[in-house]
Amino acid sequence: MSNCVLTPALKKTAVVVSAEDVWKSYDDETIQVLNGVDFEARAGQTVALCGPSGCGKSTLLHLLGGLDHPTRGRVTVNGKPVGDGQGSLHLLRHEVGFVFQLHNLIADLTLEENCLIPTVAAGTSRSVALERLRQLTERTGLTHRLKHRIQKLSGGERQRTALCRALMNRPRILLADEPTGSLDERTSRQIFDLLLELVATEGITLIMATHDHGLAQKCDRLVEMRDGRICESSLT
Amino acid sequence: MIFLKLILTNLGRHRIRTLISVAGIAFSVAAMLTVVTILQGAVGMFSGLLSADSQILVFERNVSDLFFSSVPDAAVKDIQGWSMVQHANPVLFGVVSSLDHPIITCFGVTPEDARIHDAAWLAGTRSEFGTGANQVVLGERAAEFLNAKVGSKVSIGHGVFSVIGIIRTKNGFEDGGVFMPLRSAQNFFHKEGTSSVLTVKLKSRNDQAAFKSQVKQRYPALIALQDQEFDRSYSQFRILKATAWAVGACGLLLGGLGVANTMIMSVFTRIREIAILRVNGFSNGQIAAMIFGESGVVSLIGTVAGLLIGAAAIVALKLIPALHGYVDADIQPLVVVAVVFLACLTGIAGGLYPAFYAMRIRAVEALRFE
Ligand SMILES: Nc1ncnc2c1ncn2[C@@H]1O[C@H](COP(=O)(O)OP(=O)(O)O)[C@@H](O)[C@H]1O
Ligand SMILES: [Mg+2]
Secondary structure, eight states: OOOOOOTEEEETTEEEEEEEEEEEEETTTTTEEEEEEEEEEHHHHHEEHHHTTSHHHHHHHHHHHTSOOEEEEEEEETTEEOOOOOHHIIIIIIIEEOSSSOOOOOOOOOOHHHHHHHHHHOOOOOHHHHHHHHHHHHHHGGGTTTTGGGGGHHHHHHHHHHHHHHHOOHHHHHHHHTTTTTTTOOOHHHHHHHHHHHHHHOEEEEEOOOHHHHHTTTTTTEEEEETTTEEEEOOO | HHHHHHHHHHHHHHHHHHHHHHHHHHHHOOOOOOOOHHHHHHOOOOOOOHHTTTSSEEEETTTTSGGGEEEEEHHHHHTTOOEOOOOEEEEEEEEESSOOOOOOEEEEEEETHHHSSSSSEESSSSSTTTTTTSSEEEEEHHHHHHOOOOOOOOEETEEEEEEEEEEOOOOHHHHHHHHEEEHHHHHTTTTEESEEEEEESOGGGGGHHHHHHHHHHHHHTEEEHHHHHHHHOOOOHHHHHHHHHHHHHHHHHHHHHHHHHHHHHHHTTTTTHHHHHTTTOOOHHHHHHHHHHHHHHHHHHHHHHHHHHHHHHHHHHHHOGGGGOOOOOOOOOHHHHHHHHHHHHHHHHHHHHHHHHTOOOOOOHHOOOO
């Protein structure tokens, strides 16, 4: 892994994620959530999506990762449009990783078992998967916890496990939805620094929803959303 | 590995629930195995008994039960004289009871009959059969449960008989039976001048069609059937077989509903987990495989347990003295295969709706609510 901190925000690297005039509504257009979002992220960038609760940050992340589909508009990842079925399966297996506010781990499986789930889905060989897991747990300081059940882990350890799981299949894009939102402030900083370090060393594009401006300041770019629109985008 | 772990972990989370649905499958498999096996044994014995050294059975047309069939002596005499007939033996069936045994099958036969003729005589001699009044020969098991020896008096129905012989036959049904000379049986059952059936052996198998049409022509009230035809068409067998499979199928249906219920609960209480798997790249197929895996494990354990319980039940039934001669059944591999197949089908069917439901869980919606 080359330690390539190239301040990608300043370099014009390739666009890896884009949303063009994306609209999303629920219940036959009675609930308008996204109202024409234009957004893009370049390879290796870290982007913070800020905005008040309910402004559509999570919804946008879901659309970018292929978990949901826009009512109107186009989402592309690595140049390919995000569609239904097989396309979004490949997306979830190989191109994007998700981290949520809640760790969303399976509580009665061990750390190792939880992290192997995406590799089972993708059909990765067990030895390759275990080697990748060893690497990730070393970097996140979880090696001694591998065989422990999630129930036995602290909040910070759980979120670090979720981070490992998201990166198991070496995605090029990490979509994080308030990843430290359920942690105390100190742990939150620690986890966030770890997350930044990991995406930097692997050259991963990070798109993170947050309403913590302190964290947002540490990203390359800050995108403000309000009422389902992007109202401001700036380099930090 | 992880796949199996996911399946087993979930089954382990709700042990009682899992156990109940395993038990549901197990009991229905056991019931089906037992009922069908015993029935097959009984049908096999009964038809074996009819076909002792014969190929064709002549009895009254349109009777539902051979006990109600009557073939007149005149017809018997006539048919015995036909040139194509090697031998034709009349048999009168009756049911008698003794003190502790409400149902004992009684066979009224002639000394030439293969049942008497080919049996191993454990006591007494064949030449005495039919020589005196109020005499019976007992099947080996009947002698055992009536506690009788040659020379003892046994009271059967409204009469008292002396035992002149004890025979061992190949047929468990017969072993539990009482044999009387045809004439005594006719008197005893007030069926003078008739028999229930006539078992016929022809000189040549080629004459079967001719024989049947001749019976039809001369005795419109009678019917002649080959053994296999008889097994297929005898309404009692048909009713019994249909009942056995219907009972089994109902059992499995209930078992299947149990599995379906378990699996539906299992999916409903795990919507979030399934959503997580989806976000981590599980396909519809993989999710369905997990659900079917779960119902499969339940059915598999249930089936194995059911086969063991069923086999034990059959052994236990054989040990009950009152049922001697009636439960003489070995578990047929084909029946096991059929039962296992039906149980597997049940497992799959039980997982069908839950899998369908699980495949439709949308990650975004499931992960949103907490
Ligand atoms: N399935 C849904 N049906 C109806 N409304 C929804 C649904 N999902 C999200 N919403 C609404 O969309 C809006 C934006 O939600 P979200 O993207 O989660 O905002 P944020 O993450 O910025 O807090 C909210 O008002 C929410 O109630
Ligand atoms: Mg949100």
